[in-house]
Amino acid sequence: MSSTTFAELGVPTPITDVLERDGKTSAFPIQVDTLPDTLAGRDVLGRGRTGSGKTLAFSIPLAARLGAGRAKARPGRPRALILAPTRELATQIDAVVAPLAAAYGMRTATIFGGVSQRRQEQALSRGVDIVVACPGRLEDLMGQGHVSLDAVEVTVLDEADHMADLGFLPGVTRIMSKTPQRGQRLLFSATLDNGVDKLVKRFLSDPILHSVDDASSPVEAMTHHVFHVDGADAKKDVVHALASGTGRRILFTRTKHQAKRLARQLTAAGIPAVELQGNLSQAARDRNLAAFSGGGVRVLVATDVAARGVHVDGIELVVHVDPPAEHKAYLHRSGRTARAGSAGDVVTVVMPEQRKETEQLLRKAKITVRPQAVNAASSPVTRLVGEVAPHVAPTQAAAPQSHHTSHPGDGRSAGGSRPGRGRRSGGRGRAQGSSSTTAQGQGRQARGQGGAKAGGSANRAQGASKTTGTGASSGGAAAFSARGGSGSGRRRSR
Structure with a gap:
């Protein structure tokens, strides 16, 4: 299948130059579908799973429209507004849109709670073209008279369904009602439930719907595993083994x-890890996320605060250390891997008393997978680790200061190497002789928009089977990996 370039979609040269310098040349399906309409100024409703390329899909037309207008930003009156449900997502959206805005000499600013608002006030008073904001802090600043939305030309609502899940829709409604009705409005969401449809009807004018997959349709390149363990000690050993691979991985509790x-147990065991959870200060959360996304630390231990707000490319493995409470959380957590055309694995570790509820959860998520009874040395586990590494018990670990470690409240980290583990280069070491069921071009395209993948995660999609038969296992344990769903259909309608 031939790829579509951004230039072919009508993206202006100043923006394509920025994208090309960042290695982004070919557009993803949601970008191919939406850009002709968004660049033409139409209101668009984009539906697609997280990781499908939505951020760039709305950042490009936003920067292009404002750049063509050449208007000057005035103090406290931004020309574009992007609303996001979490601080982490707002920060990452800004990282995408800021270089595109800079191509036209425009400035951006982020607005969210958890930090002093003084710098945000100062940025607004200097005049910014694009504001990326979370609803709560933005409403505070509006109420205090620091910002007015009457000059907004483009409004973007990202992850609207997550806004609804967090109870933000009343605030979002109040905010969007303060933007000019004549402005362009873009809404991106994985689903249209929980009141999102009411936002669409009220604020979007004759919107064009572009749908690339659905939130409930599992990613083809994502392989799901269910590991049954027989007790707390066995669970701990399996989790430590899964965390010890060389590629990026997220463990959810x-x-x-x-x-x-x-996170502390893993670090003490010689597996540097950082945490991301609600009790950390914003500065500590930022530092820990930067350490993970920058490659300094390969393991992130997170609560559901990270399930939708963290977009880091090259995550090879997601581990549900604790099965989530409901199926939507399972899909959102799992969506941290197999992003933007890359492949990835998802493991759910299940204790005996959790088996029935996990079975029900996966049925609702439309995931079909055969559970496997494992321990840390079982072949289904070691294949995901990518190397046969000795388990390092906490009592055998070197002094904690020789590793990366996270301290709640300040996020400080110390560098070091992992003891007792050999390095490995290349892919994951899947079973030999297996057939490829993931297109080889996916790894290359993923690198084109997401940068180099850590630990060879993009390359392992080439020539590595996503269904392993009984012959791939040792010790009599039959490995079974399942893909859910039947592919990605795209629909365009008015």
Whole structure:
């Protein structure tokens, strides 16, 4: 299948130059579908899973429209507004849109709670073209008279369904009602439930719907595994083994306390890890996320605060250390891997008393997978680790200061190497002789928009089977990996 370039979609040269310098040359399906309409000034409703390329899909037309207008930003009166549900997502959206805005000499600013608002006030008073904001802090600043939305030409609402899940829709409604009705409005969401449809009807004018997959349709390049363990000790060993691979991986826990404790346990065991949970200060969250996204630390232990707000390319593995409470959370957590055309694996570790509820959860998520009874040495586990590494018990670990470690409240980290583990280069070491069911071009395209993948995660999609038969296992354990869904259909309608 031939790829479509951004220039062919009508993206202006100043923006394509920025994209090309960043290695982004070919557009993803949601970008191919939406850009002709968004660049033409139409209101657009974009539906697609997280990781499908939505951020660039709305950042490009926003920067192009404002850049063509050449108007000068006035103090406290931004020309464009992007609303996001979490601080992490707002920061990452700004990282995408800021270089595009800079191509036209425009400035951006982020607005969210958890930090002093003084710098945000100062940025607004100097005049910014594009504001990326979370609803709560933005409403505070509006009420204090620091910002007015009457000059907004383009309004973007990203992850509207997550806004609804967090109870933000009343605030979003109040904010959007303050933007000019004549302005262009773009809404991106994985689903249209929980009141999102009411936002569409009220604020979008004759919108064009572009749908690339659905939130409930599992990613083809994502392989799901369910590992049954027989007790707490076995679970701990399996989780430590899965965390010890060389590529980026996210481990999800249900509570903030569990995330903090597991990150410390892994670090003490010679597996540098950082945590991301609600009790950390914003500065600590930023530092830990930067350490993870920059490659200094390969393991992130997170609560659901990270399930929708963290977009980091090259995550090879997501581990549900604790199965989530409901199926939407499972899909959102799992969506941290297999992003933007890349492949990835998802593991759910299940204790005996969790088996029935996990079975029900996966049925609702439309995931079909055969559970496997495992321990840390089982072949289904070691294949995901990518190397046969000795388990390092906490009592055998070197002094904690020799590793990357996270301290709640300040996010400081210390550098070091992992003891007792050999390096490995290249892919994951899948079973030999397996057939490829993931297009080889996916890894190359993923690198084109997401940068180099850590630990060879993009390359392992080439020539590595996503369904492993009984012959691939040792010790009599039959490995089974399942892909859900039947592909990605695209629909365009008015």
